[in-house]
Amino acid sequence: MTEPAPTSILLVDDESSLREPLAEYLTRQGFVVREADSAAQARTLLAQDLPDLALLDIMMPGEDGLSLCRHLVESRGLPTILLTAKGEAMDRIIGLEIGADDYVTKPFEPRELVARIRSVLRRAERPAAVADEELLYRFEDWQLDPLKRRLTDPDNALVPLSTAEFRMLRAFCDHPRQVLDRDRLLDMVQGREAQLFDRAVDNQISRLRRKIETDSRNPHFIQTVRGGGYRFGAEVTRVARDDSA
Incomplete structure (x- = not known):
């Protein structure tokens, strides 16, 4: 071995x-x-x-x-x-x-x-649940591959993501159309050390919006919920990987 x-x-x-x-x-x-x-x-x-x-x-x-x-x-x-x-x-x-x-x-x-x-x-590191990682996230012709940590747009072009941006987007894909407050997002994305800095979430959201929104000032996917946090507005489905494609 x-x-x-x-x-x-x-x-x-x-x-x-x-x-x-x-x-x-x-x-x-x-x-x-x-x-x-x-x-x-x-x-x-x-x-x-x-x-x-x-x-x-x-x-x-x-x-x-x-x-x-x-x-x-x-x-x-x-x-x-x-x-x-x-x-x-x-x-x-x-x-x-x-x-x-x-x-x-x-x-x-x-x-x-x-x-x-x-x-x-x-x-x-990649989570141990490999079977679940084999499923892709899809939302309105976008695709997020959790195994390879790759995001592709509707034209199948690769959109580079930082580690924090990947975690943020995956958190939204795991909880579509749910309101996630900043504390919960901080815990998902950065861990305990970032809990002191709520503004870190807002800045990461801004960067992610610039990558996936047609108009980041009027976001379609990552919606701000006043007094509550953020909500991913698209329907998300999980589909099997097609490595032959």
Whole structure:
């Protein structure tokens, strides 16, 4: 039986005094770690191979961690954890809004970071119920594939989704025409760390609307319910996969 490949992590931090000992610790925990001291070096490494998760320092010279996080989430759908200083509360909020999965405040206990890494990876991995994952979601000629995490529009064109956007859309597809308040959506999409930031839901909804609505200012699919949250207005059906198509 083939052994599963070890989890790979991209660690991006310009402070070698933190990055190098942390990389050694994570390696001892069984992870494969690649280091970058800047966003530019990180982008070079990403072009060679995509890791399973990224750890990003927010404050770096040149391109900062938030900008790199946005790139990883929107174009790669990569699970991401931000490393932040105590005084960067607004940056943490922005990071969660653009789709980061979690954050850890410096200085941190390495064991806590490992626990958060594993928690994020568990949330990102494919659920065990494979039979259910084989069913596709369809709504008004759109199709969401939960197994491959692919969304296609009525013209069968692929619409890229970040991890958070995929989770948000799937939550709506699992509960069509039901009002979902922000607390419930936060729990479905981001987990406990995002519960402090209701605004993160609104920003993720706005990004998702821009991808699936004809007019995001007058949404047809994701409807705002005043005082209640959001409702997915379309009928959703589950259909069997046709891999021969």
